[in-house]
Amino acid sequence: MNISEAAQHAGxxxxxxxxxxxIGLVTPNRDTNGYRVFSAQDLHKLTFLARSRALGFSIEDCRALLALYEDQTRASSDVKRIAAEHLDEIEAKISDLVAMRDTLSELVRACSGDDRPDCPILKGIEHAKGPARKP
Amino acid sequence: MNISEAAQHAGxxxxxxxxxxxIGLVTPNRDTNGYRVFSAQDLHKLTFLARSRALGFSIEDCRALLALYEDQTRASSDVKRIAAEHLDEIEAKISDLVAMRDTLSELVRACSGDDRPDCPILKGIEHAKGPARKP
DNA sequence: ATAAGGTTTCCAGTGACTGGAAGGTCAAGA
DNA sequence: TCTTGACCTTCCAGTCACTGGAAACCTTAT
Incomplete structure (x- = not known):
């Protein structure tokens, strides 16, 4: 299977x-013409990668998860630790974004949005509390 | 005022x-020794930038907002449009993250996290629905 | 023979910084 | 006066996870 078909299947x-x-996450064989040839196992890996990336895992997390996925003697605690840490990061990002949204939606609501210069949004930015913690 | 004091004040x-x-967002004067000297107006700009960045605006949005902030003849509709578009992006990101969180927290909950290889998280990634839309 | 479409490699750019090296400047203390 | 340490300067490289594009090679159909 060539690369575009593999791409299709893996999404x-x-x-x-x-x-x-x-970066060494997959190593498909090569045909005599130099084209990559993807096996069923390569496809499984790519699909696994696409889905773990879609869950927001970093490439390095994906690398670790893939290794565990292929290791039949893994401990599920290793998987769970990675996932739980990532879950914490997601929760933190959600909190940050929700705080932004709450502030911003209030400012947008308060702004008349006409051709006059008076603008609660600019005033709100000018007088906002300092930045929260760094992401 | 030198740069570290300005940094302190602006956060x-x-x-x-x-x-x-x-990238041309501020243009502080220079002292005879080459050090940057920050005026009160520079500080206002930096503070404005810090706060709009903390609300998640992109640098280019910040550039536009800063121009509007300094333009006494602006129309508040221009500000509101930028803010409302950004708000939509934030809402979309929140939706994506909440979907990730819901999937992932369920998987983490289901995983025993012991030394056995059986792992609902890996199975869940393997059998997940395809990725949602791109962020 | 040619055209269209797939594949290869390699290089550069994205956003918004951040780290680090190499060197100039300043104020305080011995 | 000399030295120390804390500033400040510029410039270059790296981050993350791709993405775009160029130039060249391969395959298939007409």
């Missing part, structure tokens, strides 16, 4: 698959 | 302020 752009090979 | 790292000068 990833071909460019991304080449990149994943570059 | 930004000095490195970031230099970067903002690089």
């Amino acid at each position: 990833l752009p071909a460019k991304t698959i080449r990149y994943y090979e570059d | 930004l790292p000095a490195k970031t302020i230099r970067y903002y000068e690089d």
Whole structure:
């Protein structure tokens, strides 16, 4: 199976698959013409990667998860630790974004949005509390 | 006022302020020794930038907002449009993250996290629905 | 023979910083 | 006066996870 078909099946752009090979996440064989040939196992890996990326895991997390996925003697605690840490990061990002949304939606609501210069949004930014914690 | 004091007041790292000068967001004067000298107006701009960044606006949005902030003849509709578009992006990100969280927290909950290899998280990734839309 | 479409590699750019090296400047203390 | 340490300067490289584009090679159909 060539790269564009593999891309189709895995739900990833071909460019991304080449990149994943570059950084050692997959190592498809090569045909005599130099084209990549994807096996069923390669496809499983790519699909796994596409889905773990869609859950927001970093590439390095994906690398670790993939190794555990292929290791039949893994401990599920190793998987759970990675997932739980990532879950915490997601929760933190949600909190940050919800705080932004609450502030911003109030400012947008208060702004008349006409051709006059008076603007509660600019005033709100000017007088806002300092930035929260860093993401 | 030198850069580290300005950084203190604005709530930004000095490195970031230099970067903002690089990309033309602020243009502090220079002392005879080459040191940057920040005026009260520079400080207002930096504070405005720190706060709009903390609300998640992109640098280019901040550039536009800063121009409107300084333009006494602006129309508040221009500000509101930028803010409302950003608000939509934030809402979309929140939706994505909440979907990730819901999936992931269920998987983490289901995983025993012991030393056995059986793992609902890996199974869940393997059998998940395809990725949602791109962020 | 040619055209269209797939594939290869490699290089550069994205956003918004951040780290680090190498060197100039300043104020205080011995 | 000299030295120390804390500032400040510029410039270059790296981050993350791709993405775009160029130039060239391969395959298939007409």
